[in-house]
């Protein structure tokens with residue numbers, strides 16, 4: 001375990017690592033689904049929303065049909081706006097139900113969550129040890145970064161509106177799937193370059209073993225997060241931590 005205290009920067013996953021999985025699946029995703037129609041009605045002509053939707057439609061068109069025969073989006077007719085809107089809503093709901101990580105979906109979710117955070121309906125829980133660990137790392141000169149499938153906007157919102165207050169001053173940067181797939185080693189190489197550290201000087205903490213393997217392949221130090229509510233961990237070669245206290 002000693003090498004896990006020997007690093008210059010920390011890279012953290014969110015869901016299952018800093019934040020309980022249930023907040024994402026039982027609060028954030030249902031909120032986005034509940035507000036989706038209303039949000040699209042109000043923001044349909046927003047160019048940013050249209051960009052998210054076009055990215056999403058392109059993703060849907062590339063995906064193979066699922067076993068329930070869901071249409072892929074090929075031949076989408078966008079000329080009938082109302083029909084297109086309801087088709088898009090149905091597909092987005094399906095994508096959220098199936099925990100798809102498309103960047104267009106994640107970007108749209110972030111936009112929808114913004115009003116929920118701002119009007120007080122959403123407040124992000126963190127595991128108890130997280131705020132103190134962020135402070136300790138920063139005091140020791142180890143900057144902390146986030147790498148999540150949630151969009152950078154969604155990440156900033158989550159750390160602005162936590163139950164412990166605004167913690168964004170503890171974070172030095174944010175990465176999402178625009179940097180690359182979290183299960184591919186190149187994404188971690190890119191992050192190392194962007195933060196100006198050798199991969200071996202970065203500690204990545206995640207609950208997902210494929211992400212852990214990818215970061216390890218890129219040369220990062222890795223700890224696997226075992227938190228209440230996470231899926232059962234299968235056997236793996238990485239140190240498993242139940243609190244960031246083991247890392248500070």
Ligand SMILES: CSCCC(=O)C(=O)COP(=O)(O)O
Nearest residue numbers: 013014015148149150154155
């Ligand atoms: C940024 S909060 C929303 C989390 C989310 O949408 C998600 O898909 C969680 O992914 P993670 O990579 O943090 O496990």
Ligand SMILES: [Mg+2]
Nearest residue numbers: 013015016207
């Ligand atoms: Mg996770």
